[in-house]
Amino acid sequence: xxxxxxxxxxxxxxxxxxxxxxxxxxxxxxxxxxxxxxxxxxxxxxxxxxxxxxxxxxxxxxxxxxxxxxxxxxxxxxxxxxxxxxxxxxxxxxxxxxxxxxxxxxxxxxxxxxxxxxxxxxxxxxxxxxxxxxxxxxxxxxxxxxxxxxxxxxxxxxxxxxxxxxxxxxxxxxxxxxxxxxxxxxxxxxxxxxxxxxxxxxxxxxxxxxxxxxxxxxxxxxxxxxxxxxxxxxxxxxxxxxxxxxxxxxxxxxxxxxx
Amino acid sequence: xxxxxxxxxxxxxxxxxxxxxxxxxxxxxxxxxxxxxxxxxxxxxxxxxxxxxxxxxxxxxxxxxxxxxxxxxxxxxxxxxxxxxxxxxxxxxxxxxxxxxxxxxxxxxxxxxxxxxxxxxxxxxxxxxxxxxxxxxxxxxxxxxxxxxxxxxxxxxxxxxxxxxxxxxxxxxxxxxxxxxxxxxxxxxxxxxxxxxxxxxxxxxxxxxxxxxxxxxxxxxxxxxxxxxxxxxxxxxxxxxxxxxxxxxxxxxxxxxxx
DNA sequence: GTTGTTCGGTTTAATATTTGAACCGCTGGT
DNA sequence: ACCAGCGGTTCAAATATTAAACCGAACAAC
Numbered sequence: 023x024x025x026x027x028x029x030x031x032x033x034x035x036x037x038x039x040x041x042x043x044x045x046x047x048x049x050x051x052x053x054x055x056x057x058x059x060x061x062x063x064x065x066x067x068x069x070x071x072x073x074x075x076x077x078x079x080x081x082x083x084x085x086x087x088x089x090x091x092x093x094x095x096x097x098x099x100x101x102x103x104x105x106x107x108x109x110x111x112x113x114x115x116x117x118x119x120x121x122x123x124x125x126x127x128x129x130x131x132x133x134x135x136x137x138x139x140x141x142x143x144x145x146x147x148x149x150x151x152x153x154x155x156x157x158x159x160x161x162x163x164x165x166x167x168x169x170x171x172x173x174x175x176x177x178x179x180x181x182x183x184x185x186x187x188x189x190x191x192x193x194x195x196x197x198x199x200x201x202x203x204x205x206x207x208x209x210x211x212x213x214x215x216x217x218x219x220x221x222x223x224x225x226x227x228x229x230x231x232x233x234x235x236x237x238x239x240x241x242x243x244x245x246x247x248x249x250x251x252x253x254x255x256x257x258x259x260x261x262x263x264x265x266x267x268x269x270x271x272x273x274x275x276x277x278x279x280x281x
Numbered sequence: 282x283x284x285x286x287x288x289x290x291x292x293x294x295x296x297x298x299x300x301x302x303x304x305x306x307x308x309x310x311x312x313x314x315x316x317x318x319x320x321x322x323x324x325x326x327x328x329x330x331x332x333x334x335x336x337x338x339x340x341x342x343x344x345x346x347x348x349x350x351x352x353x354x355x356x357x358x359x360x361x362x363x364x365x366x367x368x369x370x371x372x373x374x375x376x377x378x379x380x381x382x383x384x385x386x387x388x389x390x391x392x393x394x395x396x397x398x399x400x401x402x403x404x405x406x407x408x409x410x411x412x413x414x415x416x417x418x419x420x421x422x423x424x425x426x427x428x429x430x431x432x433x434x435x436x437x438x439x440x441x442x443x444x445x446x447x448x449x450x451x452x453x454x455x456x457x458x459x460x461x462x463x464x465x466x467x468x469x470x471x472x473x474x475x476x477x478x479x480x481x482x483x484x485x486x487x488x489x490x491x492x493x494x495x496x497x498x499x500x501x502x503x504x505x506x507x508x509x510x511x512x513x514x515x516x517x518x519x520x521x522x523x524x525x526x527x528x529x530x531x532x533x534x535x536x537x538x539x540x
Numbered sequence: 541g542t543t544g545t546t547c548g549g550t551t552t553a554a555t556a557t558t559t560g561a562a563c564c565g566c567t568g569g570t
Numbered sequence: 571a572c573c574a575g576c577g578g579t580t581c582a583a584a585t586a587t588t589a590a591a592c593c594g595a596a597c598a599a600c
Contacts, residue, residue, distance in 0.1 A: 025284045025557070025587070026324035033349055041356035045548055055589040060549065065285035070384040070410070077487060079548060083353040085382035085389040088360060089410075090292055091350030092391070094342040097300035101347060123344035125329040130344040132351070151329070151348075228336060284558070284586070304577055314560040319578065338577060 028054065029062040033071065033083065037147050042080035101133050103266040108135050108235075111259050115252055117239040118144040121224075121263070122152060122159045124233050127175050129159055144217050144238040155180045155194055156187045158219035159234035161207035165198040166223045166231040166272070172198065186211040205260075206253050207234075211241065218244045220252050222260035229272040235259050287313065288321040292330065292342065296406045301339040360392050362525045367394050367494070370518050374496050374511055377403040380483075380522070381411060381418045382492040383426075386434050388418050403476050403497040414439045414453055415446050417478035418493035420466035424457040425482045425490040425531070431457065445470040464519075465512050466493075470500065477503045479511050481519035488531040494518050 035043060035051050043051070049059040063081055066072045070086030095101055104121050111119040112135040120134035129152035137143045154160030154175050164172045176191035188194055201207045209219045221236025237252050264271060294302060294310050302310070308318040322340055325331045329345030354360055363380050370378040371394040379393035388411035396402045413419030413434050423431045435450035447453055460466045468478045480495025496511050523530060 024324050026288045026321065027327065029285045030325070030328040030330065030345075036349070036352055038352055038355050041352070046546070056548075057550080057589055058587080061587080062285065065283050066289070068286060068385050069289040070387070070389050071289065073384075076485075076489065082357070083349055085353075085384065085391055086289075086410075087346055087350040087353050088382075088391040089389045090295070090342055091346040093295055093297055093300070094344075094346050096297050098341070123347075125332075125344060126327050128329070130329050130348045132344055132347045151345075226335075230335060305575070315577080316560055316579080317558080320558080 025062075028052075028058075029066055032059065032062055032066070034151060036083050037150065039147060042075060042078070042082045044078070044080050048081065100267055104235075104263045105133060107259050107262050107266065108133060111135075111235070111237065111255055112137060114255050115237050115239075116140070117237050117243070117252075118146060119235070119237050119259075120146055120159075121235050122233050124163050124231060125151070128152060128154065129157065129163070129234065140243075142240055144214075144240060146238070153181060153183070153213070155189065155191075156183050156209070156213045158207045158209040158212075158221035158238075159236050161194070161197065161201055161209065162221040162223045162234040162236070163231050164194070165201035165207060166225070183213050184211050184215050186215075188212065204253075205257055207236075208249075216241050220249070220256055222256045224260055224267065225264045225269040225271050227268050227270060229270055232267070232269065235263055284321075287311075287317075288325055291318065291321055291325070293410060295342050296409065298406055301334060301337070301341045303337070303339050307340065359526055363494070363522045364392060366518050366521050366525065367392060370394075370494070370496065370514055371396060373514050374498075375399070376496050376498040376502070376511075377405060378494070378496050378518075379405055379418075380492065380494050383422050383490060384410070387411060387413065388416065388422065388493065399502075401499055403473075403499060405497070412440060412442070412472070414448065414450075415442050415468070415472045417466045417468040417471075417480035417497075418495050420453070420456065420460055420468060421480040421482045421493040421495070422490050423453070424460035424466060425484075442472050443470050443474050447471065463512075464516055466495075467508075475500050479508070479515055481515045483519055483526065484523045484528040484530050486527050486529060488529055491526070491528065494522055 032048060032052055035048060045056055045060055045063070048063070049056045052059060063072055067074060067084065070084045072081045073084040074081055100123070101121075108119050108121055116139035117137045118134065120131055122129040122131050131146060131152060134146040136145060152160060154164055164175060172195065173191070176194055180189040180191070181187075182189050205222055207221050211217060212219065217238055218241045219236055219238050221234045223231045224233040224235055226232040235256065237256060261271070291307060291311055294307060304315055304319055304322070307322070308315040311318060322331055326333060326343065329343045329348075331340045332343040333340055359382070360380075367378050367380055375398035376396045377393065379390055381388040381390050390405060390411060393405040395404060411419060413423055423434060431454065432450070435453055439448040439450065440446070441448050464481055466480050470476060472478070476497055477500045478495055478497050480493045482490045483492045483494055485491040494515065496515060520530070
């Protein structure tokens with residue numbers, strides 16, 4: 023594993039629930055020697071990617087991330103342009119909604135809105151990169167990427183997050199046809215217990231899948247009627263976000279027409 | 282120069298005016314071999330820090346930055362809590378206002394508001410890290426950090442950005458007493474031609490300077506009356522932001538009392 | 541007050557990673 | 571048709587990184 027990969031992997035340990043981490047803790051979490059972690063974090067700090075609390079010596083994410091994220095959003099306002107659509111989804115569905123972008127082999131949550139309609143709700147912690155095989159958004163992306171890319175993404179050991187996570191590539195691949203046809207991916211407790219996920223793909227201007235938008239709800243609130251309503255909301259949002267981003271759904275695969 | 286530093290330095294070439302950069306261009310800009318740059322960018326892409334346009338093969342900043350910036354802001358909402366204060370500054374001053382955080386030896390712009398009162402205005406491109414010696418915000422920080430830290434920050438060759446950039450450390454250090462006394466740093470064309478900058482420091486909870494807030498205006502609009510008005514606006518804003526962030530100005534150094 | 545544990549941080553011989561010149565096929569401009 | 575420059579690959583040589591052992595400090599338990 024390269025040095026850059028090691029260093030950047032350290033940033034993934036930070037989350038909303040764990041915003042400050044000490045040297046020894048981080049070394050344990052990462053599985054590297056303290057000396058190694060200190061050198062990697064010092065390099066990140068020199069460039070503003072992390073900063074160190076002067077008093078407690080704990081590390082936290084740094085201001086360079088704000089600056090670069092600002093540049094990214096200023097030049098490609100995906101989050102801003104999708105936000106009204108997420109707000110509409112949130113109001114219409116009454117559940118937590120989220121928007122993710124597709125990375126090399128994972129998804130990055132770039133925005134989400136927690137429902138305010140229920141006290142018991144699905145909370146998104148953006149700290150984790152989302153796996154493709156264990157999330158509705160991931161399956162939505164797998165279903166609409168070239169078959170070879172999907173197979174490659176499912177090679178290697180797939181992590182089990184709950185007792186319900188499907189980790190057999192053949193089983194996952196067999197579900198992708200149905201997802202393509204309906205335009206909606208659904209996962210029951212694949213990534214987190216008691217959470218039911220539904221998502222649809224968002225496409226780029228060249229017709230490739232670039233992300234997904236979805237709804238996450240406690241299993242107890244999932245009824246047939248709710249699923250039907252949610253499908254329509256998600257499809258509409260996916261189409262609207264694709265259009266807002268200047269994207270185009272690939273031919274023969276317009277999300278939602280099979281409904 | 283370490284590998285991590287090399288890789289992260291590549292991200293600094295991206296700006297709002299240059300959001301997509303090809304491999305050869307980036308290699309020239311960075312002064313590294315193309316093979317080196319490709320390897321570094323591939324490592325960054327694998328972690329979502331950059332992504333590569335499928336068609337043009339150009340690189341741009343990636344979604345991981347959005348995710349991590351979101352975590353940072355969710356756990357330490359500096360940008361969000363300062364935004365109303367910046368909006369007030371913008372309205373009261375009629376000029377471009379900006380907010381920066383102090384890194385190891387530079388400043389990161391985390392928010393700014395361009396004036397809408399004038400067609401001819403100072404535009405901030407957040408792409409660059411701001412030097413301490415050549416900016417009003419930088420001088421404001423230098424003036425309020427421990428003297429030893431300031432001297433260390435001014436060691437080494439200081440870059441000249443315009444014909445007016447002061448690069449003699451002794452001259453810069455001699456101006457810091459006055460800045461401490463008035464609470465306001467001012468620079469005339471130190472970083473960019475025709476731009477006059479004024480700024481005041483923002484403090485953290487331990488009394489250390491953590492950033493700065495300022496106004497940037499075309500030199501042609503700088504009058505004695507405007508400067509006086511601007512000083513009051515900046516002082517108020519610096520105090521308000523310090524308070525909003527749970528900070529406290531150090532004893533004997535409350536920004537603005539000397540006015 | 542004493543003892544033990546764990547913290548952040550340093551050192552450096554051993555080990556691993558990175559580098560970049562030369563090369564390739566492709567593309568666009570002339 | 572030709573040429574320049576693109577993105578990308580290769581691998582011997584060069585450079586950087588690693589982590590075990592160690593340190594002083596701080597805190598908790600007794």
